[in-house]
Amino acid sequence: MTAWIDGRAATREDAVAAAASLLAGARSPVFAGLCAEAASVQAAFDLARTIGASLDPAAGSALYADLGALASGGAMTTTPAEARGRADVVLALGAAPWASDILTELATDGPVRGRASGRPRAVLALGGPGAGSVQHVAYPAGEAGLAAAIGLLRGLVAGRVAGPHPLADLATRLRDALYGVILYDPAETGALGAEMLNGLVKDLNETTRCFALPLGDLHQGRAVAQIAAWSTGQGPRVGFGRGTPEHDPWRFDAGRQAAAGEADAALWLAALPTPLPAWTRTVPTVALLGAPKGDEAQVVIGVGVPGEAFGAALWHPRRAAIAWHAVDGPQPVPGPAAAILADLQARLASPAEKPFPAKNPTTNPERSASC
Template identity: 40%
Template sequence: MTTTVAEAVNRADLIVVAGPGARAFVEDRKLFAKASTPYGWRGKRSVLALGCEAPTTVSECETTRAIAGDPLDLLRELKAEVGNKPSAATHQTAVQMLKDARFGVVVVDPNDFDRFGFELMMALVKELNETTRFTSISAPAAAHGRGANLVSLWTTGGRLRVGFGRGYPEQDDWRFNGERLAESGEADLLIWVGALAPDLPAYASKLTTIALVPPGTKATADVVIEVGVPGVHHAGSLTDAIRDGFSFVEAGETDVHPTVADVLDAFSAALATRKGAA
């Protein structure tokens, strides 16, 4: 029950902005600034903001309502009311907006919710689909996170986090949490692929660290290797949040720097040579 930004822009007559991160995503990208639509039935838009101020960049907007409070609590209360269950609070106007929507979309930011919050949001969307059409979009993770997740999914069958320690891919959020591995002593080396996110995590100080970072980055790692940035120093395919897919981006500079793949391939070749010599 998720859709692309392009579909949400064209179809949604109700935009539910759940949390400050979602609002920032809508405002910064001006997601709903486009007024035109190929669907004549859409009509004017309405905005329901949960736990944040209503965005100001939504065009063709005739109704705006903002409800203060914790967005997770508000989703829980709305879920109960939509399903005619007891609720800790009453939001009659908001519930009616949800039920009256022809095509509603909930916008969320993964940084505002844990997995249980996402499950609650999806449960609300599922319930609304019993009587109308509802879906969701989420703000993309920084540093090509959505793209990395998609690549992991289609190559291993599982989303990040994935491990290969037993010779085959395994998906486990807890086992392969970098911070936990560092704290427990299960890991003793960190290779930080930071071409798009050069800032090292706090737990890097507990591990021997090799940092692959853009040229000129001041990284406090044991070994620092400067690599090219996709779309800047070399061509690359990057996630396009609006098209919800990958876009090929040509290099913008002529400086020559190795790609992350070049460096990792060199590591693998050196390890294979060392293993063969042993």
């Protein structure tokens, strides 16, 4: 097992012991990154519950742009497979969809199921590139930005904005679609854009069929959201400082906690490639990495890359679900991060090895509550 302590090579046993010691002495540990297969993310939630840590995935900002809109008003979404089979109109919002395989696949053929079967598929773009290999009709987002353009388009579709406008033709195309799909990246649209988008989709469904299709992120964020839901019944930014899971997207933002001095230890889980944020240099950190160099944190332990070193359950963008990614035979590389996390939990759950610090009655109660 490849491992380092303070930049010096160490045995796996010594590195795990050092990681356990670092976490055991923390009052407000935070687990972040969470870019790994489902088993390791689940193990991170279990360990967080054991030691009273909070969690924040690397995909947190993009996830909460969508989760906030979902919580406030719901959403009407579809899957890539349904979009390929049924959509006669596809609207790509912003630049991100043009870097995805999904849009390329949607542009290659037309719908084969449902009312739109046999019709040509129109690809439209709002605020995205005006040129490219995919034939499409482009509309400008305007100086106000993408979120404002989505809100204006919603007003045009619902008839709340009248008169000639550059986006009036786009509104007509969406109203005339038999099965419209709006492809977007929540990280690009932001929370306001996602809220406007969900409202636009609902308005269109008053007279036709239209669905949102969010792009998956590179950091397993969609999988983390599902694991958080079945583990805690809540979103992924949760804290176990008071014994039960408490959900708060602001309080348990790892970057904010580090900047405010609330986090005194961190565990960064990134079995899949995920850059370490700058704040990990200011907090004593244990890093479980799929491709370590050894100087990323105070304690670094190399782990296998899921889907390459071993079979694993990972988010599958085309299926929009957690799916099994098999490998051909065992690989001579480090095992999964879940094994390290289970080892840490066994050490930290033992009263003899985990002396929880006594609560200080003079501690600021607001800082204590953010654990």
